[in-house]
Amino acid sequence: xxxxxxxxxxxxxxxxxxxxxxxxxxxxxxxxxxxxxxxxxxxxxxxxxxxxxxxxxxxxxxxxxxxxxxxxxxxxxxxxxxxxxxxxxxxxxxxxxxxxxxxxxxxxxxxxxxxxxxxxxxxxxxxxxxx
Amino acid sequence: xxxxxxxxxxxxxxxxxxxxxxxxxxxxxxxxxxxxxxxxxxxxxxxxxxxxxxxxxxxxxxxxxxxxxxxxxxxxxxxxxxxxxxxxxxxxxxxxxxxxxxxxxxxxxxxxxxxxxxxxxxxxxx
Numbered sequence: 001x002x003x004x005x006x007x008x009x010x011x012x013x014x015x016x017x018x019x020x021x022x023x024x025x026x027x028x029x030x031x032x033x034x035x036x037x038x039x040x041x042x043x044x045x046x047x048x049x050x051x052x053x054x055x056x057x058x059x060x061x062x063x064x065x066x067x068x069x070x071x072x073x074x075x076x077x078x079x080x081x082x083x084x085x086x087x088x089x090x091x092x093x094x095x096x097x098x099x100x101x102x103x104x105x106x107x108x109x110x111x112x113x114x115x116x117x118x119x120x121x122x123x124x125x126x127x128x129x130x131x
Numbered sequence: 132x133x134x135x136x137x138x139x140x141x142x143x144x145x146x147x148x149x150x151x152x153x154x155x156x157x158x159x160x161x162x163x164x165x166x167x168x169x170x171x172x173x174x175x176x177x178x179x180x181x182x183x184x185x186x187x188x189x190x191x192x193x194x195x196x197x198x199x200x201x202x203x204x205x206x207x208x209x210x211x212x213x214x215x216x217x218x219x220x221x222x223x224x225x226x227x228x229x230x231x232x233x234x235x236x237x238x239x240x241x242x243x244x245x246x247x248x249x250x251x252x253x254x255x256x257x
Contacts, residue, residue: 027224030217037214045256048176048191052184059180072174079167086160108167111174118177130183 022081029078036071043067056122065123072115080108152231155238159216162209169206207252212245 047058058064083104091097147153179186193199219237222228228237 027221030221034214034218037210041210041252049256052180052187055180055187059177068177072170072177075170075173076167079163079170082160082163083167086164111171115174115177118174118181121181122177126181128183129181130185 022084026078026081029074029081032070032074033078036067036074039067040071059119059122060125062123065119068119069116072119073112076108076112076115080104083108151235151238155216155242159213159220162213162216165205165209166213169209172206204249204253208245208249211248211252212241215241215245215248 043058043064047055047064050058059068084101087097087100087104091100176187176190179190194203216238219228219241222237223234228234
């Protein structure tokens with residue numbers, strides 16, 4: 001066991017310079033998501049009730065395309081920031097923690113790209129893959 | 132000096148009586164975790180819209196089954212709870228509502244309002 005205090009270990013290694021980065025971005029994405037959630041709650045009725053063609057037509061309207069993409073991106077961004085903290089707080093086995101952190105980040109990225117592409121395909125009128 | 136007794140670590144959660152503030156705090160985390168899963172559901176819906184009518188029908192059948200309805204109701208409540216409690220957190224960040232009494236009252240308000248809004252949304256969507 002080392003007698004060096006945590007402070008002594010951290011000294012002279014310089015500051016990480018991103019102390020509030022996570023905190024700030026979590027708040028910023030939260031505020032963006034408040035507005036987008038209100039949009040989604042009010043719009044989902046129109047979006048989902050009219051059947052296949054109506055849903056696609058709804059999503060292809062420019063503002064809906066914009067908001068749907070923004071919602072997808074900010075939801076997964078905010079989500080992975082939150083999950084990061086949950087994993088940091090509760091998972092104390094180092095290899096598992098690191099594996100989970102990387103998995104969460106990559107899955108969030110994957111789902112963001114998949115969601116965005118799905119929205120854009122409909123916005124640009126690409127035909128459905130199967131009849 | 133070299134020995135490290137296995138002392139219990141703080142914060143000794145098991146000896147505390149659950150309080151409205153602590154319960155709502157952990158519920159905020161749980162609903163947050165759930166909402167990331169539901170966001171994945173949003174992407175599945177978008178993909179179904181790209182695959183075709185059959186895929187979308189399957190998605191909607193799943194959603195209108197009994198387990199699907201339970202999940203959808205839970206998702207609706209989790210969304211409103213995390214939204215409202217998130218606003219409570221943002222207000223705290225400005226330095227307001229931090230007095231114990233106010234924090235408790237706002238907590239109850241969030242809980243009740245989230246249930247009311249979820250019920251209203253559910254009616255509005257039917």
